[in-house]
Amino acid sequence: MKKKIIYIFLLVVSILNGATVETTKDIYAPQEKIRVHVSGMLGHEKDWIGIYPVGSTSIWENVLRWEWTGAVINGPVTLDNLANGSYEVRIFFQDSFIVEASDSFLVEGDVLDVELNSSKNTYLPNEEIEINFAHMLGDEEDWIGIYSVDSTNEWENVLHWKYTEGLVDGRLFLDGLPLGEYEVRAFFQDSFTLESAYAFSVEEDNDGDDNESVLLDSNRETYAPNELVFVNFDNMQGSTTDWIGIYPAGAGYEFENVIEWRYTGGIIDGHLSFNGLEAGSYDIRAFFNNSLTKQATKTITVLDLARTSTLYEDAENGVNPSWIHVSGKYSMKRITPGFESLGAVRFTAYWIHRGTYNPTEFQLPFNVVNRTEKVLEVDMRAKSNPHFNFGLLVHTKDGKRIILWDSFYNHNGAGRTIIEPFISHSNGNTILNNPAPNDYHFFGSRNVFRHYKINVENVIRHLEPDNELISIDSFVTTGGEYDNIKLSSH
Numbered sequence: 001m002k003k004k005i006i007y008i009f010l011l012v013v014s015i016l017n018g019a020t021v022e023t024t025k026d027i028y029a030p031q032e033k034i035r036v037h038v039s040g041m042l043g044h045e046k047d048w049i050g051i052y053p054v055g056s057t058s059i060w061e062n063v064l065r066w067e068w069t070g071a072v073i074n075g076p077v078t079l080d081n082l083a084n085g086s087y088e089v090r091i092f093f094q095d096s097f098i099v100e101a102s103d104s105f106l107v108e109g110d111v112l113d114v115e116l117n118s119s120k121n122t123y124l125p126n127e128e129i130e131i132n133f134a135h136m137l138g139d140e141e142d143w144i145g146i147y148s149v150d151s152t153n154e155w156e157n158v159l160h161w162k163y164t165e166g167l168v169d170g171r172l173f174l175d176g177l178p179l180g181e182y183e184v185r186a187f188f189q190d191s192f193t194l195e196s197a198y199a200f201s202v203e204e205d206n207d208g209d210d211n212e213s214v215l216l217d218s219n220r221e222t223y224a225p226n227e228l229v230f231v232n233f234d235n236m237q238g239s240t241t242d243w244i245g246i247y248p249a250g251a252g253y254e255f256e257n258v259i260e261w262r263y264t265g266g267i268i269d270g271h272l273s274f275n276g277l278e279a280g281s282y283d284i285r286a287f288f289n290n291s292l293t294k295q296a297t298k299t300i301t302v303l304d305l306a307r308t309s310t311l312y313e314d315a316e317n318g319v320n321p322s323w324i325h326v327s328g329k330y331s332m333k334r335i336t337p338g339f340e341s342l343g344a345v346r347f348t349a350y351w352i353h354r355g356t357y358n359p360t361e362f363q364l365p366f367n368v369v370n371r372t373e374k375v376l377e378v379d380m381r382a383k384s385n386p387h388f389n390f391g392l393l394v395h396t397k398d399g400k401r402i403i404l405w406d407s408f409y410n411h412n413g414a415g416r417t418i419i420e421p422f423i424s425h426s427n428g429n430t431i432l433n434n435p436a437p438n439d440y441h442f443f444g445s446r447n448v449f450r451h452y453k454i455n456v457e458n459v460i461r462h463l464e465p466d467n468e469l470i471s472i473d474s475f476v477t478t479g480g481e482y483d484n485i486k487l488s489s490h
Contacts, residue, residue, distance in 0.1 A: 021039075021100075032188065037075070049077050052064060058097045082107045087104065089103050114186050116184060116198045118200045125202055126175075129200075131172050135169070142186075142187070144162060144164060145160065146177065148181070150252075150292075162174060213235060226490050227276045227457065228461060229246070233286060240263065240266040243264060262274070275458070276455075312475065314484050315482075316343050347479050361478050365474045374469055388406075390478070391403045391476045393473045394460075401431075404433050437454070
């Protein structure tokens with residue numbers, strides 16, 4: 001009785017919906033996907049469509065191809081190709097085997113033997129590539145692409161491509177390429193199933209001057225974990241899509257193996273920076289014009305080094321005498337002596353007085369130049385005043401920089417929005433401004449010391465991607481309470 005009720009329900013739904021299915025063609029080729037259009041489906045997650053031999057019953061054993069239609073009520077559905085024969089496409093509701101509508105079609109003809117070639121076996125760098133093709137399906141979404149010879153057919157490996165515009169036989173032109181070995185490959189109906197391939201190469205003109213070899217170098221042979229990697233390059237092609245990437249040493253050139261990469265921006269000679277890496281061996285590789293044909297390699301090593309730190313202030317036996325009072329109303333006496341018993345040092349910020357912004361500033365010079373420890377660590381709280389900044393004075397490849405972290409930039413009270421990092425200039429100084437590690441005004445209790453660990457190289461790179469940190473020279477602040485100010489290697 002239950003089955004009878006379900007059958008009656010589905011029959012009523014079918015009549016109300018008026019479900020239909022129609023193939024886009026009456027006859028398909030053996031390699032052609034079967035495209036149909038459905039309408040009046042329920043939109044149930046287990047509505048489905050299947051292809052059966054003509055005359056067969058709708059039991060599961062007879063299904064040749066099938067797909068869930070899911071949320072589709074009216075729209076296209078594509079199923080895989082079939083061998084020569086007579087077929088019916090049928091639609092069903094809610095995982096049932098009750099046919100709601102059907103349409104018949106044929107698959108006939110010979111399996112297509114696609115012919116493909118380039119007009120020349122050898123091209124010059126950046127010379128336009130002429131491609132001839134024959135026996136394509138004639139579908140609007142048939143397409144032809146160029147790949148590096150050893151790459152797989154995934155989309156990310158395509159260097160240049162075009163649709164064949166529904167032509168069965170024809171010719172098309174693709175942009176030129178840098179030196180290397182390539183294949184032109186043909187595909188049907190937006191798929192990645194290879195139908196035909198043809199190899200060719202791009203070589204220098206033997207009668208012309210040879211190009212200079214690409215040169216790659218790094219600022220270090222070995223690195224600490226997470227230390228930025230700076231790369232110098234010479235003799236690139238000058239294309240805006242020349243690029244440099246970092247791979248695990250010995251990994252294949254497929255793009256999925258790239259750890260990090262950057263375009264050279266059309267520059268022939270220049271430099272780039274890359275994020276730090278975990279311990280291991282890596283290859284820096286240069287490529288022309290979005291290709292996967294390597295032009296040069298530089299191998300680097302990231303060592304599994306023991307972490308080192310240099311402590312500059314812990315206030316255990318008095319404050320560090322190197323502190324300098326730079327500006328503002330308050331003198332060094334405002335570093336509260338009684339607070340030293342807690343093993344920390346306090347600065348009272350003279351933030352805004354009678355409408356004038358005039359902060360007190362203190363500096364702690366790092367008297368020994370530190371070129372290897374580039375991570376700032378500090379314990380800090382904001383009991384006395386949440387509106388202050390702290391920072392570092394540093395030397396970089398592009399000159400001196402002041403790096404500041406300001407709690408006012410991520411103070412989200414009173415409808416304020418967080419201010420993103422930005423560069424400013426004052427009195428001849430370049431200042432890299434950043435939101436503080438958190439909004440001290442609202443972040444929990446101001447009586448709690450919190451530990452912060454900041455990779456200074458990464459902060460610089462965010463605003464100046466190809467600048468390089470040389471040394472960290474001083475700690476600066478306009479307020480707050482600090483303990484265990486130190487620099488660490490990683």
